[in-house]
Amino acid sequence: MPGQPASVSAQAPPHTLVRGGIVVTGDPALGVRHGADVLISGGQIATVGQVDMPPGDCRVIEAAGAVVLPGLIDTHRHTWQSLIRGIAADWTLAQYMQGMREVFGPLYGPDDVYAATLVGAYEALDAGITTLVDFAHIMNSPEHADAALDALRETGMRAVFGHGTPMDQRSKDWYVGSTLPHDEDIARIREQRIPGDGGLVTLAMAARGPQHCGIAVTEHDWRLARDLGIRLTLHAGSGRWGLTKPVRQLHAAGLLGPDITFVHCTSLPDEELVMIADCGGAVSIAPEVELHMGHGYPATGRLLQAGIRPGLGVDVVTGVGGDLFGCMRVCLAAERGRLHAAALDAGSQLERFELTTADVLGFATLDGARAFGIEGVTGSLAPGKDADLILLRPGSNLLPLNNPVAAAVLAATPANVDTVLVRGRVLKAGGELVGVDLARLRRLAVQARDRLFGRAGVRPGESWYPEVAAAWRP
Numbered sequence: 001m002p003g004q005p006a007s008v009s010a011q012a013p014p015h016t017l018v019r020g021g022i023v024v025t026g027d028p029a030l031g032v033r034h035g036a037d038v039l040i041s042g043g044q045i046a047t048v049g050q051v052d053m054p055p056g057d058c059r060v061i062e063a064a065g066a067v068v069l070p071g072l073i074d075t076h077r078h079t080w081q082s083l084i085r086g087i088a089a090d091w092t093l094a095q096y097m098q099g100m101r102e103v104f105g106p107l108y109g110p111d112d113v114y115a116a117t118l119v120g121a122y123e124a125l126d127a128g129i130t131t132l133v134d135f136a137h138i139m140n141s142p143e144h145a146d147a148a149l150d151a152l153r154e155t156g157m158r159a160v161f162g163h164g165t166p167m168d169q170r171s172k173d174w175y176v177g178s179t180l181p182h183d184e185d186i187a188r189i190r191e192q193r194i195p196g197d198g199g200l201v202t203l204a205m206a207a208r209g210p211q212h213c214g215i216a217v218t219e220h221d222w223r224l225a226r227d228l229g230i231r232l233t234l235h236a237g238s239g240r241w242g243l244t245k246p247v248r249q250l251h252a253a254g255l256l257g258p259d260i261t262f263v264h265c266t267s268l269p270d271e272e273l274v275m276i277a278d279c280g281g282a283v284s285i286a287p288e289v290e291l292h293m294g295h296g297y298p299a300t301g302r303l304l305q306a307g308i309r310p311g312l313g314v315d316v317v318t319g320v321g322g323d324l325f326g327c328m329r330v331c332l333a334a335e336r337g338r339l340h341a342a343a344l345d346a347g348s349q350l351e352r353f354e355l356t357t358a359d360v361l362g363f364a365t366l367d368g369a370r371a372f373g374i375e376g377v378t379g380s381l382a383p384g385k386d387a388d389l390i391l392l393r394p395g396s397n398l399l400p401l402n403n404p405v406a407a408a409v410l411a412a413t414p415a416n417v418d419t420v421l422v423r424g425r426v427l428k429a430g431g432e433l434v435g436v437d438l439a440r441l442r443r444l445a446v447q448a449r450d451r452l453f454g455r456a457g458v459r460p461g462e463s464w465y466p467e468v469a470a471a472w473r474p
């Protein structure tokens with residue numbers, strides 16, 4: 001099923017010099033370096049600073065006047081929804097559950113999953129996302145799983161393939177008080193397709209947990225993931241689904257641990273956030289989706305209070321845009337707005353901000369890496385790490401460039417992403433994805449989209465609101 005693998009400069013030169021940029025390292029010891037060089041050798045960062053004598057066989061990327069950032073990390077996205085982009089623009093969470101789980105999910109074939117994942121992953125890469133956590137709860141058959149994995153691998157980006165449940169005709173059985181265990185096919189993926197943890201694409205279980213399953217099923221699934229030696233990630237505290245107290249249930253069953261990434265946490269009480277912090281667990285938030293759809297108010301400030309620095313996620317392009325620049329802006333504005341409103345209500349006003357632009361850029365980079373245990377390889381620009389980095393070229397929206405962090409967090413768009421490197425390989429250059437057949441990508445996406453909408457009896461562009469069954473209104 002996969003097409004021609006993108007010819008992403010198959011044989012990278014041994015050394016690359018990113019020369020003279022404004023390097024926002026994200027590393028506390030290195031800070032922001034103006035007019036600095038980044039020397040990359042064998043896919044890893046060798047030097048950040050001045051490189052007076054670069055090796056002879058060295059590719060040079062001129063970065064003067066550009067902002068060099070760690071590659072962005074999207075810690076939660078259902079990439080399979082890329083084909084039905086925008087369909088949930090005006091849907092609540094309950095309408096989304098109905099529309100995805102009962103209408104579109106069951107209609108996906110493996111070729112649709114392949115096309116969706118490919119177009120969605122390239123969309124992310126194009127927007128400077130070098131690591132994508134794909135929460136693939138569309139594993140309707142082993143062929144669906146292979147299709148998603150093939151697409152992720154084809155892009156050359158770093159990805160965590162979150163193997164999830166099917167989204168088939170039994171959606172309610174999978175998601176409402178489920179007694180169905182996670183599909184054992186995940187063991188095949190681990191043994192045959194992702195046997196180790198050193199590749200660019202690693203494996204996690206995109207689990208359901210106590211929000212959707214009985215505790216016996218949760219215990220089974222946790223044992224399965226841990227026997228396979230992979231991390232778990234799960235939705236927890238999404239609107240009224242969080243009323244099941246999922247973290248407290250995990251705590252009581254002795255299932256908490258540092259290998260779990262909780263998503264949203266918007267409707268969890270502070271007590272459960274502290275339980276996550278105490279076990280060394282991680283959190284991914286999707287503030288834009290959470291505000292739109294009814295998950296509860298973004299938990300950013302409450303998480304920080306509990307000692308957790310979250311990663312960020314786009315979550316669903318059915319409801320929001322697919323880049324992390326917008327997500328960073330919403331995250332910052334939502335948290336500042338919350339504190340302003342509280343101060344005004346108390347007859348006071350804020351004297352200073354607790355949450356800064358640098359904090360939020362950290363969420364989208366190093367904290368995102370920490371949320372999936374890969375902070376040793378990516379998330380900041382420091383010697384010894386893999387060279388996952390991006391260059392922002394200032395267009396009229398960023399000129400004159402006075403504050404590189406403010407530019408990245410408050411004003412940049414994917415159009416500013418000029419260059420993208422993953423483990424030293426150039427996957428975007430001069431504002432264009434490298435070696436990608438865009439005509440083929442467009443054809444795959446449109447054909448699959450037309451198939452899906454045809455099967456659903458919905459016309460693209462038409463406003464359509466699914467009738468919500470009681471099961472999706474907890």
Ligand SMILES: [Zn+2]
Nearest residue numbers: 076135235315
């Ligand atoms: Zn999600």
